[in-house]
Structure formats: structure tokens, C-alpha cells
Amino acid sequence: MRPTAIIALDVPSRAEAERLLDRIGPSADYVKVGLQLFTAEGPDVVRAMTARGCRVFLDLKLHDIPATVAHAVTSAAGLGADLLTIHTSGGAAMMRAAAKARDAAGPSAPRLLGVTLLTSLTEREAAEAWGRDSVDAGAEVARLARLAEECGLDGVVSSVHEVTTVRGATSDGFRVLTPGIRLAGDVAGDQARVATPAEAARLGSDYIILGRSITAAADPAAAMARALAELNSLPVTA
Numbered sequence: 001m002r003p004t005a006i007i008a009l010d011v012p013s014r015a016e017a018e019r020l021l022d023r024i025g026p027s028a029d030y031v032k033v034g035l036q037l038f039t040a041e042g043p044d045v046v047r048a049m050t051a052r053g054c055r056v057f058l059d060l061k062l063h064d065i066p067a068t069v070a071h072a073v074t075s076a077a078g079l080g081a082d083l084l085t086i087h088t089s090g091g092a093a094m095m096r097a098a099a100k101a102r103d104a105a106g107p108s109a110p111r112l113l114g115v116t117l118l119t120s121l122t123e124r125e126a127a128e129a130w131g132r133d134s135v136d137a138g139a140e141v142a143r144l145a146r147l148a149e150e151c152g153l154d155g156v157v158s159s160v161h162e163v164t165t166v167r168g169a170t171s172d173g174f175r176v177l178t179p180g181i182r183l184a185g186d187v188a189g190d191q192a193r194v195a196t197p198a199e200a201a202r203l204g205s206d207y208i209i210l211g212r213s214i215t216a217a218a219d220p221a222a223a224m225a226r227a228l229a230e231l232n233s234l235p236v237t238a
């Protein structure tokens with residue numbers, strides 16, 4: 001299966017999000033609403049995107065005590081988002097409480113994805129933050145993915161470089177969403193672990209997040225077409 005492409009609406013207002021989507025055109029039918037836009041516009045922006053016909057990935061990266069995260073999942077379930085993120089570093093009890101709240105919300109609740117190691121972190125920065133001598137991103141992400149699955153999450157967020165180890169550590173159907181996507185030649189910026197859309201497709205991401213490579217391009221529609229062409233250039237497998 002080819003990855004599903006999601007456009008990151010990392011913009012300050014709903015008006016700018018709508019303008020960006022108008023510029024990209026109908027291929028931008030799955031969008032990410034994250035901290036910047038959600039904080040500026042509130043839950044109405046999610047409703048506006050679904051009313052526009054877009055599927056929504058609500059990237060709130062919830063991280064709090066289990067009861068608070070569970071209540072937030074319940075609230076988010078009423079918004080019509082397809083995907084919602086929580087941090088795996090919140091621990092097993094928090095992830096289990098989130099999964100229980102998702103189940104209680106019924107079949108229209110969003111799938112829950114656990115953020116493992118942010119794609120902006122190098123292994124050295126992770127080791128420093130976690131007080132370790134060293135961190136092996138592949139082993140760490142695989143460990144967190146296994147824990148997330150045991151706790152009832154539907155998938156994880158990782159860089160493309162860890163997709164293979166996540167697949168080896170989890171069951172079929174467990175999803176992997178990969179940010180840190182760059183078209184060849186684009187600057188990585190604050191991202192440490194990046195890959196192209198073609199690499200994401202080859203290594204088996206389920207979803208890719210397309211951010212500044214598209215949204216900051218001089219011609220976002222052309223950049224989106226380039227990304228989709230890379231995804232579609234892969235041979236179809238059974």
C-alpha cells in the first residue's frame with residue numbers, strides 16, 4: 001500500500017489554512033491540524049476542515065496524567081478527526097486510559113497514534129534529555145511502539161528511518177505515520193531525521209506528513225504533485 005499524504009496546516013489562522021488548501025487544490029484532502037492552528041482557532045477549525053470535505057489528523061500530542069488525557073480523547077472524539085496523537089512518554093497507564101476513552105467513544109472515535117522519538121531530535125539530544133550515555137533511535141522507537149501496541153494504541157509516529165524496526169516489533173495493521181518528509185534538495189531546517197516521499201513509500205510508511213516542503217514552496221501545487229508522483233512511482237505490490 002502507498003502511504004496516505006497529509007498536509008500539515010502549520011499556519012496561524014483558518015483563513016490562511018483555507019488559502020493554502022485552495023492553492024494546492026483537490027489533492028490536499030487530508031490535513032493535519034496541530035498546536036499552532038488549534039491554539040489559534042480552537043475546535044471549530046477541525047469542524048471547518050471536515051465540512052470542507054477533508055479528513056483531519058489532530059496532532060495535539062497529548063501528554064498529561066491519565067484522567068486528563070482520557071477526558072481530552074473523549075472531547076476530541078466528538079470533533080470528527082480521523083487520527084489523534086498522544087505522547088508514549090506519558091507512560092502505560094496514560095496510554096491505556098486514552099485507549100479506553102477511544103473505545104468508549106465508539107466507532108467514529110479517532111485512531112490513536114503514540115509519538116515516539118520526535119523527528120527533530122538527534123540520538124545525542126535524546127540521550128541528553130533522558131540522562132543516558134547513548135540512545136539508539138531504532139531500538140528506542142521499536143520498544144515504545146511495542147509498549148504503545150500493548151496499551152491499545154493504533155499506531156505510532158516515528159521517522160521513516162525507524163519504520164522497518166517498528167514493523168518488526170508490532171503486529172500487522174499497526175500503523176506508522178512519518179513526519180520529517182523532505183523533497184530532494186529541500187533544507188531539513190529543525191528536523192534531524194528526514195527522508196523523501198519515495199523513501200517513505202519504499203520503507204512502508206502508512207501516512208506521511210507533508211509540511212514545509214509543500215507549504216513553504218513557491219508553488220505548493222507543483223510541490224504536492226512532485227511528492228505524489230514519488231509515491232505513485234512505486235511498483236504496486238500484492
Ligand SMILES: O=c1ccn([C@@H]2O[C@H](COP(=O)(O)O)[C@@H](O)[C@H]2O)c(=O)[nH]1
Nearest residue numbers: 008117118119179180181209210211212
Ligand atoms: O515527531 C514528529 C511529530 C510531529 N511532527 C509534525 O509534522 C510536521 C512536520 O512539518 P515539516 O514542515 O515537514 O517539518 C509538523 O507539523 C510537526 O509538528 C514532526 O515534525 N515530528
